[in-house]
Amino acid sequence: MKHEQKHNPPMKYGMAIDLDKCTGCGACMVACMSENNVPFKKDESNKLDSITWIRVYKLTNGKSFPDTEICYLPRPCQHCEGHGGHSPCVSVCPATATDYSQETGIVSQIYTRCFGCRYCMAACPYHARYFNWWDPVWPDGMEKSLSPNVSPRMRGVVEKCSFCFHRYQQAKNKAYLDGERRVPEEAYQTACTQACPAGAIVFGDLNNPTHKVHQIVKPDPHNGNKSKNPRAFRLLERLGTNTKVYYLSSREWVRRAGDNYLEHEKTGQVSKPHH
């Protein structure tokens, strides 16, 4: 077992989303909602308090026709690692209702422990966290098709994308029963990855060189998580959130939209975080 651990660094589940492939169809949003029992509200007209664990943003290059370009950017929770699990949201929750798993690199949320102070939401620069302002509502008949693997959330607590963690637990149980200690890549895939018709979302263990996601972003072990793929970037990287969702684009303006840069700075020029 010790020997195994030596050769198996802890897993670091992450995602690569190719923005040049994403068509903005929203299949990932729908898949995520139904997979994770994401609730509805009676009145969905105000989107500022709707829950969408993965949200597709529409970005434009700001130029007028005919030079206008559009890019769709799906944003699940970025599962920030921060420094040693000191992600923006985890470190502020007073009741330890959210946690960074050193085993998987997944940021979890314990709904029954959350008491709704919303400090994690204030801390998350990606707006990846959602508060249950309303009691969950299910369209007639839909309650019968809710997933039994994911607990529905009550009013007054915060929720967010979990990288479909219940799927990891199932895959891990099966792997252990089969006598394996690592979850095979295909055994644990997120719902949004599977639903994406363009194949824009790739999910797996960033630390495992056999996983596709690793090969796409090729994290450099000698330089933290910094991507070596010239198309890859992370959202707000210079804040030091150390996210595990990588975006890919060959378009400069899209990469530039990923972070704040001063006028004279070039994209990818990430200064040392100050904390």
Place this chain on the structure above:
Amino acid sequence: MDSALIPKGVKRCPMWQFLLGLGIVGAVLAWGVYAMLLCWFKGLNQTNMNDYYGFALWIWADLAVIAVGGGAFFSGLLKYIIGKDELKNIINYAVLIGFICYSSALLILAIDVGQPLRSWFIFWHANVHSMLTEVAFCLSCYFSVLTIEYIPLILENRQIDKVPFFHNLGHNMHETMAVFAATGAFLSFFHQGSLGGVAGVLFGRPFSFREGLLIWPWTFFLFTWSAAAYGPCFTLLITWITEKVTRKKLVKDNVVELLAKISGWMIFTYTIAKICDTTRWANITAPGLGQTLADFYTGTAFYGYWILFAEVVLGGLVPAIILISAPLRKNPVWRVTAIILAVLGVSLNRWVMVLQVMAAPVMTFDQWILYYPSWQEVATTILPVAYGIILIMISYRYLPIFPQEAELNPIDDEPEVEAVADAPADLEPAKA
């Protein structure tokens, strides 16, 4: 009717006037309680907060009342630890105001959280890395200290004091008050600081993020400092308002001026520290995170540079200079102007650290998000004000809050006769 309960040697308004006042403020209180119940039973969908604006009016109100309630701990520190004995004539009121502010803060928090019945998880599942955990622990402990400081005042009520046990208890509590003042100052240092830390540690929000000393961002020290500086101004402001309402002088000028002078110097040094902090943040911290000062102050018409000017100059330097300068400080008009500016200044600082932080976009494709509170939020924010006024009215009427009142407002030496003379006019019809 209640003349037996009123402290000796002072005069109070007739009962009907008192009850009328209570009734009016009580109606406002009832409106707030109704809104509070709506929030508890229907949920926070009664507010206009949303997923982009999860911290809003309440958190500002919470931070603001705690800042201005800082007068209690700082006056206590000055009187009991540093030995400014003149302040004994205002310390009772400072404690009462602190008690109101802190109980209000706890009430606001109980309305603000999504699952109030689970609030105890903050103690049970405490995350020691969270600034909010430190706030919760220190706030609860400090509220207990303020309660202990307020109890001897209640025991000094004329009738309660007649009971030997309560008399002795009150006396003994007075004797040990220095210990509680010291404990209060220690607790306040941490929870005021942690409230600053709540904003300062948000490294995902460059507008509020600050570098720092050890585990604390600069805002930790700035918040403690500002509460000590501005809190006494609030004590003075409420004292001035009470004097206007009662049409009596309640505290001698030398006491007011001493507190004003100390407050002035504290505000002055705080403002210098705040300017240094802002300069470093604007030139080093924010650019290091890819943003400039203009990003935070030019996005909307509302959140402009005027805020920075109002906070630092109008709410900082101006009141500091007025309160430091002896001739200006001695002039009641200038002094009160400075005190009002100071209270507005510290409230604006807390506003910025809560609402502007939430409004400013961080992702390049985000927009500024503006927010206006729902009536339920406004009502529940006014609720503590009404509660505070009621507590002050009752305390002022029945407890010896102002030791100098009798001396400053001598009355005919026949209070009993007067009470009897008053009674038929006010009370007999009611009895009949």
